[in-house]
Amino acid sequence: MAEPSAKRRLEELGSEAEAAVVAAGAVSELEDVRVRYLGRRAELTATLRSIRDLPAEERGAVGKAANAVRMRLEEMIAARGAALEAAELEHRLEQDRLDVTLPGDPPFSTGHLHLVSAIRRELEDVFVGLGFAVLEGPEVEYEYYNFTALNHPPSHPARLPQDTFYLSDRVLLRTHTSPMQVRAMEAGEPPIYVVVPGRVYRPDTPDATHVPMFHQLEGLAIDEDITLADLRGVLLEFARAVFGASREVRLRPGYFPFTEPSVEVDVSCFVCDGTGAAGSERCPTCKGEAWIEILGAGMVDPNVLGYVADSGYDPERVQGFAFGMGIERIAMLKYGIPDLRMLWENDVRLLEQFGA
Amino acid sequence: MRVPVAWLRSYCDPGLSASQIADVLTMSGIKVERLHRVGVGDPAAFVVGRVLEAERHPNADRLSVCRVDDGGEQPRTIVCGAPNVAGGQMVAVARPGAVMPDGTHLGEPKLRGVRSSGMILAEDELGVGEDHTGILVLEDDGLAPGTPLAEALPIADEVIEIEITPNRPDAMGVYGVARDVHAVTGTPLVEDPTAPDPEPAGADRAEEHAHVEIADPEICLRFTARVFEDVKVGPSPAWLKQRLMAAGQRPISNVVDITNYVMLISAQPLHAFDLDQVRGSRIVVRRAHEGEALTTLDGVERRLSSEVALVCDAEGPSGIAGVMGGQVSEVSAKTTRVLMEAATWVGPNIMRTSRGLGLRTEASARFEKGLHPELAMAGQRLATRLMIDLCGARLVPGTLDAYPKPVGRRRVGLRLGRIGALVGEAVPEDEVHTVLERLGFEVAHGGTGQLEAVVPPSRDGDVQREADLIEEVARIHGLDRLPATLPARRRAVGRMGPAQRLRRRLEDALRDRGASEVVAYSFTSPSALERLGVDPAEALAIRNPLSEEGSVMRPLLLPGLLEALGHNAAHGRPGLALFESAHVYAAVTGDEEGDGSDPVRAAEEAPAGARPARESHHLAALLTEAVPPTWRAQARVADFYAAKGLVEALLVIAGIEWRIEPGARPFLHPGRAATVRGAADGRELGWIGELHPLVERAWEVPPAAAFELDADAIAELAPARGHDGYRDLTSFPAVVQDVAVVVDEDLSAARVEAAVRAGAGELLRSIRIFDLYRGEQLGAGRKSLALRLEFRAPDRTLTDAEVAERRSEIEGALAEIGGGLRA
Incomplete structure (x- = not known):
């Protein structure tokens, strides 16, 4: 009788396959088991396929038994597969373990702006915020713009070759950024609000506080009603932006050929907070004076406006202020740079401290 | 200039401490540099x-043991070494514990067995003179023993050291300084x-004793002289x-001392001649003959130019006018006239x-300010x-006064409203009057809202306009x-x-890609340029450089970078x-109206x-390292392509089209040097390259790659930001095709790329070379470049047929340059 033997065979097949599933030790072995017992050429598959050839009265029982074996096998393979995968992942992760104490990859290395550039930008940004445009100009300059139109009489000592580098009789390396005052006014009618950063040159033998090349930032504001009080207000904003929100500025009378009145501008010491004291000692930054001289300024001299009267600068109709500050001086004060010569040595041990 | 405070107070004493007076001066325009104490410590x-x-x-033969009444209950015993000490003298006594001007503390030493309980003082020991030949004997004019010495002698003082701006010659005299104190404080001025x-x-x-003459009125505005007879030359009094x-x-x-003292009060320098030594009793003011020599009071023989x-x-020169007198007619102990x-x-x-001779004196410092x-x-x-x-002198009547063009007093008008308009705060009219009068101006009304001020002579140079x-x-x-x-x-x-x-x-961009900015001198040495193979004669030269090292303006930035590299390499x-990032300098070229004779454009007055x-x-930029070494990767030395990568990044940021072609520079490796040009007009934008090995050797620097770009030219070419509108790159997919192109070894990548572009047509969106291969199967002298091409149409998805068609066009274009596609 065919039926009992067929059923027995299915049972045997089921037991054999279940043993194989249990015995499979890896996902790949389990796949082999699946192909062997559930694949297209597997005996169980053939049995199921041949059910329709059985006599009708046998079909139900055999089919039911064969399907039961297949379903059980599929469940077991899925369960076994999940277990094996989890084990294998765990193993792989264990294999991938790193020494987390080794150094990480350096971030894409970043360089540094030169301290002087960093400060120049900071100043530019402050003055842009105060409504000034940023201009630049030639460093090889005419004596006319550097001295004559800035109200330096022909005999002024700054014109001597001891104080100015000359390229020819009337061409020199600018000794300050002030010539751009005149160029800026020649180029455009009032009102004018500009700052001019740039390199300037003086034949000073290098020492801790002198170098033959340095940087200044010039400011110029000309309008109908600019006053010395406006200069004070602008420089107060500058001082607070650069040296701290609680700074004060102090104007003292000074002297420059191209401003009248001329003033020296002090800022309250940002190291001792304007007290002049560091503990029981004198503050080393302001030397106990509570104030630090920071720049020269003044109301643009009517004689200077006279040189650009044709461009709309009638000294009876417009007036304004000008100021000029040394960028290196701010660097020395703010960052404690002890010797100006270090700034042009370009030692990366210095460069890498600033401007990241 | 040093201003003794007691002296200043003798003209105007506002009842302020020395440091308060210093603040008054600083805030009114005379900058105080320092405040010193001079003389003894505690005067008590x-x-x-x-x-x-x-x-x-x-x-001891040379010592005297003195009993001195110093006002105490018992006389003091003081051992004294001065030869002139004698009973009955009134003297200056320092009690034990006194602090001397040099800072030493006086004790009670035993001198050859006798304890000295104090010291009898010489002039120099008190800081009131330089005499050390004997003790200072005071005049016995009613001083009682025990009187504080400070009442008889100025033994302690404070000194304000001030910085004088060029416009304030008046502040080079103590009285002028006192006038500012008066003006600020209102304290009366003597x-x-x-x-x-x-x-x-x-x-x-x-006129019967001497004659003066100005031979050249351009160098001397006025020469006055007075004659004194019966002059008794001797030491000055202690005060x-x-x-x-x-x-x-x-x-x-x-x-x-009188000439110096008058100068220190009034800022006007004087000079005293021994009239008997003035040959011919004649003074003539003239310019020196070129090369004429004179021995000045300091004993130095000086050769003079015709400006002096x-x-x-x-018979000849007796002094350099306004700077220093000569030895010939110096006042001596024998002088009587x-x-x-x-x-x-x-x-x-x-x-x-003064500058020419390197001789700056108290007199020249005043005269030079006018x-x-x-x-x-x-x-x-x-x-x-x-x-x-x-000096007990007799003034001979009359003043010799050569004064070719007498100068009057200046009058300057002031509109009162202009003060507030200029400084931002109005000053009341009566305050304006008061201030100007205290400063020595004579003030008169000059009409409504106006005044007129007569300028005092001491301020004439500084005050000329409203x-x-x-x-x-x-x-x-x-x-x-x-x-x-705020404005x-x-x-x-x-x-x-x-x-x-x-x-x-x-x-x-450079900073964030690892480069650090340097700032180098704008000038360099001719030899530095020669070491780069650049002709120093082309560079702008400074006529008066500090040294050869900084005598020409650099025509390129490279030398400064090389020096910085050398410095850092030498420091490990x-x-x-x-x-x-800085300027470079060159002469104006012919078509820019240089006059040809001068490297810089000749200037008109304006x-x-x-x-x-x-x-x-x-x-x-100058690079020696593209990637630093880590524990899991080797360092990558910077080569041509490292430098080029940075240049490409910068040009992408600038948004300009460019091309890079071989371009030799004397300082670059001839096979590894390129010129960067703007694609549109071929304008040169800069160069890229590896340093020439000979340059590396000459500069003693490690191998490096560099580039230099003209930032101004790039800025001119750069399009305005946001100029290009939106392009749709997402609605239709791109087709990416990799092709391998085999060409002759010496055919440049740019030629290959150009041929591919020509064949690919408008649908090609991007092209990227991602591999370079040489091998036996290609045959000698051949190379294979792998290119990734991206095709895209803005309005449709490309079909395989379209791309295949492009591919065959590319093949055709490559065939024209002797290349082909690899299977």
């Missing part, structure tokens, strides 16, 4: 004493000591010596002479009183009282220009990426905006 330890008896020391003019004596006339010493001058003799003004007698000179020299001329001719007579008046009082008067009012009113306001700023806006913004962006930092030289802003 110094008293007047009477020597009761002086006996020879039992154990009468100008130069005002009274003593009466002469005798019936003779100065005068002390004032001079506190002011930093050595006392010499009464006559010479000389004071001469009948003095010719006192007070002259007015031309400031700029004195400055040039003195008014009226001050010469002021000096004469004060000197006359002192010559009579201190703005100058406003400064006077403002500085005394107090600049620090001004409010802080109304109509129409003006703050911004940086596009070129400035782009330059910042490019600098940031070889792996570097450095950049600089150049009207022209620039004398060609300057452009460059951005350059």
Whole structure:
């Protein structure tokens, strides 16, 4: 009788396959088991396929038994597969373990702006915020713009070759950024609000506080009603932006050929907070004076406006202020740079401290 | 200049401490540099004493044992070494514990067995003179023993050291400084000591004794001289010596001290001649002959140029005008007749002479600021009183006065409303009057809202216009009282220009890719350029460089970068990426109207905006290391492609089209050098390359790659930001095709790329070379470039057929340059 033997065979097949599933030790072995017992050429598959050839009265029982074996096998393979995968992942992760104490990859290395550039930008940004445009100009300059139109009489000592580098009789390396005052006014009618950063040159033998090349930032504001009080207000904003929100500025009378009145501008010491004291000692930054001289300024001299009267600068109709500050001086004060010569040595041990 | 405070107080004593006076001066325009103490420590330890008896020391011939009444209950025993000590003298006594001017503390030492309980003092020990030949004997004019010595002698003082701006010659005299104190504080100022003019004596006339003449009025505005007879030359009194010493001058003799003292009060320098030594009794003022020699008072023989003004007698020069006298007619102990000179020299001329000779004196420092001719007579008046009082001299009637063009007093108008309009705060009219009058101006009403001020001679150089008067009012009113306001700023806006913004962006890009910025000198040495193979003759030269090292303006940034690299390599930092952003300099070229003879454009008096030289802003970098070493990767040395990668990044940021082609530079490896050009007009934008091995050797630097770009040119080519509108790159997918192109070895990648582009047509969106292969199967002299091509159409998805068609076009284009596609 065919039926009992067929059923027995299915049972045997089921037991054999279940043993194989249990015995499979890896996902790949389990796949082999699946192909062997559930694949297209597997005996169980053939049995199921041949059910329709059985006599009708046998079909139900055999089919039911064969399907039961297949379903059980599929469940077991899925369960076994999940277990094996989890084990294998765990193993792989264990294999991938790193020494987390080794150094990480350096971030894409970043360089540094030169301290002087960093400060120049900071100043530019402050003055842009105060409504000034940023201009630049030639460093090889005419004596006319550097001295004559800035109200330096022909005999002024700054014109001597001891104080100015000359390229020819009337061409020199600018000794300050002030010539751009005149160029800026020649180029455009009032009102004018500009700052001019740039390199300037003086034949000073290098020492801790002198170098033959340095940087200044010039400011110029000309309008109908600019006053010395406006200069004070602008420089107060500058001082607070650069040296701290609680700074004060102090104007003292000074002297420059191209401003009248001329003033020296002090800022309250940002190291001792304007007290002049560091503990029981004198503050080393302001030397106990509570104030630090920071720049020269003044109301643009009517004689200077006279040189650009044709461009709309009638000294009876417009007036304004000008100021000029040394960028290196701010660097020395703010960052404690002890010797100006270090700034042009370009030692990366210095460069890498600033401007990241 | 040193201003002794006690001296200052003798003219104006506001009842403030020395440091408060210093603040007053600083805030009114005379910057105080320092405040010193001079003289003894606590003056209480110094008293007047009477020597009761002086006996020879039992154990020392040269010492005396003195009993001195110093006002105490018992006389003191003091051992004294001075030869002139004697019983009955009134002397200066330091009690034990006194602090001497040099800082030493006086104890009670035993001298050869006798305890000395104090010290009898010589002039120099008190800091009131330089005499150390014996003790100082005080005049016995009613001083009681025990009187504080400070009541008899100026033994302690404070000195304010001030910095004088060029516009304030008046502040180079103590009285001028006192005037500022008066103006600020309102404390009364004593009468100008130069005002009274003593009466002469005798019936003779100065003209009978001497003659003065100005031969060249361009160098001397005024020359005055007075004649003194019966002059007794000797030491100055203690008070005068002390004032001079506190002011930093050595006392010499009464006559010479008088000239210095008058100068220190009034700022007018004087010179005293021994009239008997003035040959021919004649003074002539003239220019030196070129090369003429003179031995000045300091014993130095000086050769003079024809610019120098000389004071001469009948036979030759006797002094360099306004700077220093000569030895020929110096006042000596034997002098009895003095010719006192007070002259007015031309400031700029004195400055040039002083600078030319390297000889800056108290006199030249004053004359170079420009003195008014009226001050010469002021000096004469004060000197006359002192010559009579201190030297017993007789003033011969008459003043010799060569004064070719007398100068009047200046009058300057002031509109009162202009003060507030200029400084931002109105000053009341009565305050304006008060301030100007205290400063020595004579003030008169000049119409409604106006005044007119007569300028005192001592201020003539500085106050010539309305703005100058406003400064006077403002500085005394107090600049620090001004409010802080902000400008109304109509129409003006703050911004940086596009070129400035782009330059910042490019600098940031280099910084963020690992390069550090350097700042190097704008000048370099001709030899540095020669080491780069650049002709130094092409560079702009400085006529008066500090040294050969900085004598030419650099035409490129590379030398500064090489120096920085050398410096850091020498200090153990070889792996570097450095950049600089700065100007380079070149002569104007022929078509820019240079006159050909000069490297810089010749200037008219007013150049009207022209620039004398060609300057452009460059951005350059020098790299030795592209990637630093880590524990899991090797360092990558910077080579041509590392530098090129940075350049490409910068040009992408700038948004300009470019091309890079072989381009040799003398300082670059000839096979690894390229020129960068703008694609549109072929304009040169810079160069890229590896250093020539010979340059590396000459500069002693490690192998490095570099580039230098013209940031100005790039900014000109850069399109305005946001110029391009939106493009749809997402609606339709791109087709990516990799192709391998086999070509001859010497065919450049650019040629291959161009051929591929030509074949690929408009649908090609991007092309990227991602591999270079050479191998036997290609055959000798052939190479294979792998390219990734991306095709895209804006309006449809491309079909395989379309792309296949492109591919065959590419094949055709490559065939024309001898290349083909690899299967």
